[in-house]
Amino acid sequence: MYSRALLCLVMTGVCAPAVADTVWMKNGDRLSGKIKVFDGGKLVLQTEYGGSIALDWKKVKTLESDQELLVKQDAYTGEKAKSLQAGEDGQVILANGEAPKAVELASIQQIMKPKPLVEDMLWKGNIDLALDYKRAETDSDDYDVDFKTTARHGRWRHNAEGEYNRETKNDTTTTNNWSAEYALDRFITEQWFWQGRLNYKRDHIEDLTRQRTVGTGPGYQFWDDELGAFSLGSLLNRTDYEYSDGGKDNFYSLGVKWDYNRYLIGKSVELFTNGEVGKPLGGVADYSLDAEVGLRYKVTEWASLNLKAEKDIISGTSDSDLDKTRYTVGFGVAW
Template identity: 45%
Template sequence: MRVLIALFFLILAAPAWADTVWLDNGDRLSGEIILLDGGKLALKTKYAGQVLIDWKDIDTLSSDKPLLVRLSGFDNERSERLSAAGSGMVRVQGEREYTLPLAQIKRLVPPRPLLEDRLWEGNLDAKLDMKRNQNDVDEWKLKGNTRVEHGRWRHVLSGELERETKNDRKVEDNWELEYDLDRFFTEHWFWRVGVEQAEDEFETVDRQRIVGTGPGYRFWDDELGRFDLIGQFNRVRLESDVADLAFNTTSLELDYKRLLWGTRLEFYANAQLQIPHIEEIDYVLDSEFGLRYRLNQWARLSLLYELDQLRAPGQTVSDRHYLIGIGVGW
C-alpha cells in the first residue's frame, strides 16, 4: 500500500508538460508544442499562456509526443519523439532515427488522427454599426459556426442573424441556418447530407429551403487549418406571397482555413456555387473571405468580405458587404 501511495504522489508531482525548448541565450522553456510554421514556434505554457518563439533563436528542443516533420516540399515524416542534440541540432526518432539541423525543419504539426473521441471548435463574430446624423440607423449582425467531430462523424452548424432599424423603424430582418452531417469512409473521402433554411422579412422571396447530399474530399485538416471540397445535388424551394418555386441544383462548395503568423492570424474562405437546373438562372454564388486576429485564446478581431451574386440571362445582380467586428473562438 505504501508503494502504491508513493507512486500516486509521484504521478501527481510529475510535470504535465513534456516538451522543452532550449534557447541560444541559455534560457529553457517547458510547455506543449502547438506547431511550427512561418519561422515561429507556438509553445503553450502554464505560466504565460501561448508564446511565440523565433525558430532561429532555438538551440535545441525535445518532445515526447508524435509530430509531423516537414523539411521541404509537401511531404511530412512522422516523428514519435524528438530528443535534444547538439547546438542547432535535434534527434528525430520514428521509423528511422537520425539527427538533423533545426534550420532544415520548416514545419512541425501534431498529427490529427481520423478516429478521435471528440473535437469541438467554432467561432462567433458580431458587428454593430450605429449612425447618428440626419437619420438614426442601428445595424447589427451576428455570424457563427461550430464543428463537432467524433469517430468518423462530423457535424457542422452555421448561422447568421441580421437586424437594421432606421429612425426606430425596422428595415432589415433576416436569418439563415445550415446543418451538415458528414460520414468519413477514408482519411479524405466523406459523404455529406445537409439542410438549410433562410428567411427574410423584406425581400420578395421570404423563405428558402435547401436539402442536398453528395461526396466530399478533405485535402487536409490539422492544427494549421483545413481544406474541404464538396459536390452536392440539391432540391431548392423558394416561397413568396406571389408564388412558390421548386427546382434542382448542382453545387460545388469549398471550406478553407489557414493559421498564419504563429497562429495569431487566421485566413478563412467559404464559397458555394450553385447551378440551377432551370433556364431562368445561370448560377448563384454565395461566398465570404475573412481574416481573424487572435487577441488571446478566445477573443478575435475579424475583417470579413461577403460577395453574393446571381447570374440570369442578360443580367447579373451582386451584393457586397464589408464587415469589421469582434468575436470569440474555441
C-alpha cells in the same frame, strides 16, 4: 535553524515550476513547453517564450510528456497513455501503468488530450458580432451575428452555422434576415467524405422570402490541422423558393462548396473564406452564389477582431434577382 531549513525546503517545492513537456529535434534542438495537439503533420507546443509553436513532425527525434494523452495510430482508434517517455531516435514510449510500449513516430496520426466520454472528440468554432450605431442626420442601427462550429469524432464530422442580420435607418428596417445550416460528413477514407446538408434562409424584406435546400454529395478534405483547413464538396441539391407575393419555385441544382482557413504570423491572424456556387438544372435561375471572405486578428487566446465581406447573388429567377454585398467589422470569440 531546523525550522528555517524546513521552511526553505517547503517554499522551494511550492515555487518550483511544473515539469514541462520536452521535444528533441533531429537537428539537436531541445524545446520545452506543453504539448497541445499533434495533427496534420504539425506538433503544436505551447511555450512561455514564443507562444504556440508548430513543429514539423518529420523533424522530431523524440519527445516526453507527463500529461495523459490519446495517441492515435490511425484515423479512428487510439491508445490512452498516462505519460510519454523519450525513446530512441524516431520513437516514443507510451507509459500507461503496464509494460512500456515503444511506438514509431512515423506511425502516429494524432496526439491530443482525451475528452470525457468521447475521447477523440475535436470541437472548434467561433462566434462573430458586428454592431454599428450612427446618430446623425440619418440615424442607423446595424447588427450582424454569426456562428460556425465543427465537431469531429472518428469517421463522423458535424458542421453547424447560422447568421442574423438587421439594419434600420430612421426607424425603417432595411435589412432583416437569418439563416441556419447543418451538415453531416461521413469520412470514407482519411480525405474523402460524403456529406448530407440542410439549409434554411428567411428574409423579411426582400421579395425572395424563404429558401430551403436539401443536398448530398461527395467531398474531399485537402488538410485539417492546427494551422488551418481546406475542403471542397460537390452536392446535388433540391431547393424551394417562396416569394413575398405568394409565388413558389422548386428545382434541382448542382453546387460546389468550399471552406478554407489559414493561420498566419504565429497563429495571431486567420484568413478565411467559405461559400457555395450553384447551377440549377432547370430554368428557374441562372446561378447562385453565397460566399464570405475575411480576416480575424487574435487579441487573446479566445477573443478576436474580425473584418468580413459577404456576397449573396441569385440571378435569373422568375420573380426577381437578388444581389447583396455586405461589409462588417466586429469582434468575436473562438474555441
